[in-house]
């Protein structure tokens with residue numbers, strides 16, 4: 378039995394990699410399929426562009442990764458879709474040539490399209506330092522006052538539970554429990570979150586890597602943000618798109634599903650172990666994401682007719 382176990386695990390591992398081959402080994406194949414298509418790149422942040430670390434405030438991306446993302450964005454429209462607030466993810470990435478969608482897609486900034494009216498309360502126009510116009514779309518805007526209230530309440534409710542970190546992600550709240558060491562403390566925390574939510578029925582709870590996420594119950598997730606960006610980046614409809622989406626978390630699965638349903642592009646999961654996913658391809662960790670992006674950027678540079 379003891380000897381059989383590692384072999385069994387190896388079989389599971391190999392089976393999974395057969396189903397979700399490495400995006401690096403499949404690079405050439407992917408590129409061959411992109412002929413005549415417009416590549417567009419979507420990236421998750423935590424666990425994809427930056428490694429998972431203990432302190433959410435210190436999840437910095439490396440300069441090398443920043444340079445690789447910048448290079449990719451020179452050749453292909455590139456967006457980062459994160460669970461963080463849009464401002465926070467921008468403060469980590471610091472690239473102006475990239476589009477950002479924060480709060481799991483509930484706060485998206487894209488280019489303003491000519492002859493397009495954005496006259497509802499969920500859109501507003503903004504201008505950058507160079508005078509370029511952008512549109513911000515915030516479909517969960519109505520929930521802001523309640524989120525602000527919950528933030529204060531959650532802080533109060535959890536102040537005596539050691540290790541809890543609450544992160545304000547603008548349109549959602551992250552309740553981190555990575556440093557909650559006691560099972561009892563974790564149970565108390567979960568209880569507090571759930572009992573608070575009884576008073577806020579318009580919100581629901583999802584989970585990520587050692588984090589509970591409080592989110593407004595609107596039908597809007599990273600998959601919707603991906604589609605919103607595709608529809609608003611001003612692509613010529615006659616050209617077939619080839620979206621590449623790289624992400625590591627359960628929330629990225631919504632975007633993977635959209636790509637599968639559209640029947641176009643490459644959903645790529647970042648995972649060092651077999652995991653249930655809608656992605657086609659895999660990358661082991663952020664260092665493999667880096668290699669993939671470097672390769673994509675180089676290829677983009679040598680194919681000036683693309684992008």
Ligand SMILES: O=P(O)(O)OC[C@H]1O[C@H](O[C@H]2O[C@H](CO)[C@@H](O)[C@H](O)[C@H]2O)[C@H](O)[C@@H](O)[C@@H]1O
Nearest residue numbers: 422423429430431433436459460551586587588
């Ligand atoms: O959509 P993402 O960009 O992947 O954001 C998802 C959550 O990521 C962050 O939390 C995770 O990464 C932290 C830093 O490595 C880690 O400490 C934490 O345990 C992870 O859950 C972020 O802090 C959350 O707000 C995001 O929702």
